[in-house]
Amino acid sequence: MAATSVTSHTPPALAPRRRPKERPAELLKAALGVFASKGYAATRLDDIALKAGVSKGTIYLYFANKEALFMAAIEAGITPLVEAVEALSLDEERPSPERLRAFMLSWWSRIGDTPLSALPRLLVAEGNNFPKAAQWFHDEIVTRVQRALARLIETGIARGELRAVEPMVAARILFAPMFAYLVWRETFGQTLCHLPPPEQFFGLAADLLLAGLVRP
Amino acid sequence: MAATSVTSHTPPALAPRRRPKERPAELLKAALGVFASKGYAATRLDDIALKAGVSKGTIYLYFANKEALFMAAIEAGITPLVEAVEALSLDEERPSPERLRAFMLSWWSRIGDTPLSALPRLLVAEGNNFPKAAQWFHDEIVTRVQRALARLIETGIARGELRAVEPMVAARILFAPMFAYLVWRETFGQTLCHLPPPEQFFGLAADLLLAGLVRP
Amino acid sequence: MAATSVTSHTPPALAPRRRPKERPAELLKAALGVFASKGYAATRLDDIALKAGVSKGTIYLYFANKEALFMAAIEAGITPLVEAVEALSLDEERPSPERLRAFMLSWWSRIGDTPLSALPRLLVAEGNNFPKAAQWFHDEIVTRVQRALARLIETGIARGELRAVEPMVAARILFAPMFAYLVWRETFGQTLCHLPPPEQFFGLAADLLLAGLVRP
Amino acid sequence: MAATSVTSHTPPALAPRRRPKERPAELLKAALGVFASKGYAATRLDDIALKAGVSKGTIYLYFANKEALFMAAIEAGITPLVEAVEALSLDEERPSPERLRAFMLSWWSRIGDTPLSALPRLLVAEGNNFPKAAQWFHDEIVTRVQRALARLIETGIARGELRAVEPMVAARILFAPMFAYLVWRETFGQTLCHLPPPEQFFGLAADLLLAGLVRP
DNA sequence: AATGAATGAGCCTTCATTCAT
DNA sequence: CATGAATGAAGGCTCATTCAT
Numbered sequence: 001m002a003a004t005s006v007t008s009h010t011p012p013a014l015a016p017r018r019r020p021k022e023r024p025a026e027l028l029k030a031a032l033g034v035f036a037s038k039g040y041a042a043t044r045l046d047d048i049a050l051k052a053g054v055s056k057g058t059i060y061l062y063f064a065n066k067e068a069l070f071m072a073a074i075e076a077g078i079t080p081l082v083e084a085v086e087a088l089s090l091d092e093e094r095p096s097p098e099r100l101r102a103f104m105l106s107w108w109s110r111i112g113d114t115p116l117s118a119l120p121r122l123l124v125a126e127g128n129n130f131p132k133a134a135q136w137f138h139d140e141i142v143t144r145v146q147r148a149l150a151r152l153i154e155t156g157i158a159r160g161e162l163r164a165v166e167p168m169v170a171a172r173i174l175f176a177p178m179f180a181y182l183v184w185r186e187t188f189g190q191t192l193c194h195l196p197p198p199e200q201f202f203g204l205a206a207d208l209l210l211a212g213l214v215r216p
Numbered sequence: 217m218a219a220t221s222v223t224s225h226t227p228p229a230l231a232p233r234r235r236p237k238e239r240p241a242e243l244l245k246a247a248l249g250v251f252a253s254k255g256y257a258a259t260r261l262d263d264i265a266l267k268a269g270v271s272k273g274t275i276y277l278y279f280a281n282k283e284a285l286f287m288a289a290i291e292a293g294i295t296p297l298v299e300a301v302e303a304l305s306l307d308e309e310r311p312s313p314e315r316l317r318a319f320m321l322s323w324w325s326r327i328g329d330t331p332l333s334a335l336p337r338l339l340v341a342e343g344n345n346f347p348k349a350a351q352w353f354h355d356e357i358v359t360r361v362q363r364a365l366a367r368l369i370e371t372g373i374a375r376g377e378l379r380a381v382e383p384m385v386a387a388r389i390l391f392a393p394m395f396a397y398l399v400w401r402e403t404f405g406q407t408l409c410h411l412p413p414p415e416q417f418f419g420l421a422a423d424l425l426l427a428g429l430v431r432p
Numbered sequence: 433m434a435a436t437s438v439t440s441h442t443p444p445a446l447a448p449r450r451r452p453k454e455r456p457a458e459l460l461k462a463a464l465g466v467f468a469s470k471g472y473a474a475t476r477l478d479d480i481a482l483k484a485g486v487s488k489g490t491i492y493l494y495f496a497n498k499e500a501l502f503m504a505a506i507e508a509g510i511t512p513l514v515e516a517v518e519a520l521s522l523d524e525e526r527p528s529p530e531r532l533r534a535f536m537l538s539w540w541s542r543i544g545d546t547p548l549s550a551l552p553r554l555l556v557a558e559g560n561n562f563p564k565a566a567q568w569f570h571d572e573i574v575t576r577v578q579r580a581l582a583r584l585i586e587t588g589i590a591r592g593e594l595r596a597v598e599p600m601v602a603a604r605i606l607f608a609p610m611f612a613y614l615v616w617r618e619t620f621g622q623t624l625c626h627l628p629p630p631e632q633f634f635g636l637a638a639d640l641l642l643a644g645l646v647r648p
Numbered sequence: 649m650a651a652t653s654v655t656s657h658t659p660p661a662l663a664p665r666r667r668p669k670e671r672p673a674e675l676l677k678a679a680l681g682v683f684a685s686k687g688y689a690a691t692r693l694d695d696i697a698l699k700a701g702v703s704k705g706t707i708y709l710y711f712a713n714k715e716a717l718f719m720a721a722i723e724a725g726i727t728p729l730v731e732a733v734e735a736l737s738l739d740e741e742r743p744s745p746e747r748l749r750a751f752m753l754s755w756w757s758r759i760g761d762t763p764l765s766a767l768p769r770l771l772v773a774e775g776n777n778f779p780k781a782a783q784w785f786h787d788e789i790v791t792r793v794q795r796a797l798a799r800l801i802e803t804g805i806a807r808g809e810l811r812a813v814e815p816m817v818a819a820r821i822l823f824a825p826m827f828a829y830l831v832w833r834e835t836f837g838q839t840l841c842h843l844p845p846p847e848q849f850f851g852l853a854a855d856l857l858l859a860g861l862v863r864p
Numbered sequence: 865a866a867t868g869a870a871t872g873a874g875c876c877t878t879c880a881t882t883c884a885t
Numbered sequence: 886c887a888t889g890a891a892t893g894a895a896g897g898c899t900c901a902t903t904c905a906t
Binding site for chain 3: 685686687688689690769771772773774775776777782783786790791813814816817818820821823824825827828829831832834835836840841842843844848849852853855856857858859860
Binding site for chain 1: 253339341350351359382385386388389391393396399400402408409411412417420
């Protein structure tokens with residue numbers, strides 16, 4: 001009837017499972033996992049589809065293209081990360097040194113030791129290729145943690161518990177061990193690079209830094 | 217046709233002629249630059265060839281394939297980094313607190329503030345895809361810095377200048393601000409993320425951490 | 433809650449409800465429109481479904497596949513075209529020159545100036561990919577118009593009104609302006625290609641051609 | 649060394665033949681052939697590459713993408729077509745009726761009966777999808793033929809050989825049989841649609857139309 | 865009957881790799 | 886040594902087709 005090669009489509013084979021409402025979230029979760037593990041360019045949509053238990057074409061029912069999926073996955077990762085950051089221990093009743101120590105430890109248990117920890121390394125890796133995403137991550141997460149720490153320090157100074165230091169700079173410094181420990185573990189693996197256990201690391205970090213912060 | 221003397225007088229002309237001996241090094245430099253900026257998968261050999269002022273085929277005269285070029289570029293970046301690390305200030309004569317402060321500042325001026333700073337971020341980004349390279353970088357660089365710091369601390373403890381802390385763990389903690397500051401600047405840019413100037417940052421970092429280390 | 437009578441009074445509402453019997457025809461109409469506008473390969477079933485106000489899957493309730501839909505759309509277009517051709521002015525009473533002129537003008541008003549005009553161009557475009565359809569169109573439409581013209585000429589010759597020419601060849605020649613005008617307008621647009629208005633074009637065409645046909 | 653699936657390229661196999669200077673023209677010729685036969689959307693770059701004796705990737709060394717190749721192929725087809733049109737018989741010495749007849753016949757031998765004849769049908773088919781190309785074709789070819797015919801008619805009128813008719817409209821009408829015969833043959837095939845031989849067709853067409861044009 | 869989510873083959877496009885010059 | 890034309894495998898994306906609901 002028709003010319004050769006103009007029409008020649010073969011039908012699907014296996015039965016599809018339908019969960020339209022959950023699909024986007026499942027896809028985003030799978031996407032974030034693969035992106036975080038391989039990076040943007042090395043990730044094939046096939047991998048994501050496979051991980052999500054879905055065919056490649058399904059992705060395009062929910063996302064315009066690879067980049068849109070990436071950005072959405074970042075967003076889907078940032079949201080709970082923001083929540084986790086906001087939930088970090090900030091008990092105002094306790095003295096400042098205790099609060100700082102608790103903040104560090106709760107950072108680890110609520111973020112560092114969870115799947116949320118994949119995001120920071122991903123954004124460090126893709127920061128150059130996706131400046132918008134990097135900026136966004138910085139504004140939403142890094143800045144937020146830093147501000148929480150800075151407020152904690154300011155309160156401590158106001159209460160006379162801490163020395164008068166520049167709060168935003170000190171906050172960066174307090175944040176550095178938290179960030180570095182997480183990135184190291186994500187990049188090199190806990191054991192491969194002989195990272196001390198988190199309790200020991202954050203315990204000593206708090207000891208050392210607080211000694212400098214606390215008013216004699 | 218013309219008198220021999222006439223033509224033979226024409227000088228060797230402006231023939232600076234490329235020096236094949238330097239080719240590999242030029243390629244590696246270009247490669248490291250592009251890899252560090254875009255990551256492994258997003259880097260095209262065309263880009264590297266263009267940056268090196270060479271044709272794409274030339275790369276294959278010196279390297280077996282993209283991966284070999286990548287590994288060689290990493291190696292070519294690690295070597296001067298190791299040298300820079302070894303050259304970090306370790307003046308044994310001065311008291312320990314001064315030595316630590318000097319170490320931090322010389323880290324910044326000799327590494328953080330130089331093109332060498334591109335490498336750590338690249339390896340954080342590609343750690344998952346090239347575990348061998350990551351391990352290698354960790355062993356050669358991270359461990360080396362850490363050991364230098366640990367030795368410094370051990371000496372300080374032995375001299376009675378510093379409190380008795382676990383040197384390797386304390387070294388990690390001291391290294392964290394150095395590492396974090398560098399990664400932040402590479403990823404988000406000095407100004408975009410409102411990073412304090414290095415002197416202020418490392419100055420306060422040394423103050424705080426030393427307060428915890430120094431024996432009262 | 434509310435009185436039964438109140439709610440039960442609400443009328444059967446505005447439920448004009450689709451009439452499944454007309455579905456296939458609506459689909460064919462939509463299909464022909466899109467196929468004619470974009471060609472077979474560039475047409476997506478989505479477009480057709482959208483235009484028909486139906487979901488994509490519905491198409492498969494009535495047609496085996498895209499090709500079957502295409503052929504059916506062609507057929508659905510050919511049928512009224514055949515009818516229109518058969519209805520073209522053939523008043524045997526009038527003298528042959530008048531009959532020819534009337535034939536041309538009624539071609540334009542009954543076919544050229546209606547949606548039926550989309551079909552010829554579509555078949556010119558897809559003739560190579562769908563030779564069966566092309567042959568079919570030619571046999572049903574082109575040949576029919578030609579035969580009508582040829583009969584008209586034969587009668588005129590028999591009556592002594594027209595010169596003795598090969599009727600089938602002369603018919604082709606008379607058909608050429610009709611066909612060309614239609615294709616030009618469909619392809620380039622009436623105004624974009626500065627086509628003269630149909631009355632002028634067909635008037636002059638009839639003048640010129642009849643001068644050659646009519647017996648001096 | 650590297651992570652699985654990050655790098656896994658296999659080398660080419662067969663020896664490439666190098667004719668860089670002739671490549672673009674070969675590609676354009678092959679492309680025009682396939683596009684004209686199947687239409688834009690149904691044409692696969694593989695087909696073109698195969699026909700040009702080249703691999704698919706080679707196309708992208710010379711053309712940005714499928715559409716650019718299409719437009720370039722059109723252009724490559726239009727150029728010789730314009731030349732052929734300009735070379736159509738316009739011998740001013742002979743009387744106008746002879747000139748018109750010669751014009752028609754030379755149209756057929758120089759264009760209709762050559763590979764150049766593929767282009768008009770292609771542009772009729774793709775006119776809706778590529779309006780720019782259609783407009784271009786119309787301005788370059790259709791208008792040019794029409795103007796040549798119109799000038800011929802004007803001269804004939806000025807010489808008193810032809811009746812006073814609107815030259816541009818009459819030109820369209822004279823062009824119609826030429827255009828229609830070509831499109832019919834391209835679409836339905838010479839024999840399949842019982843097209844009379846060109847000499848007979850154009851001979852009678854000239855007879856009929858000239859009878860209307862020539863001054864009694 | 866109708867829907868629309870899901871599928872997967874296929875096509876355009878890229879790019880690491882090769883090789884004749 | 887160096888080039889750059891050529892290759893072809895792979896990946897992003899589309900869309901005809903199916904099927905559970």
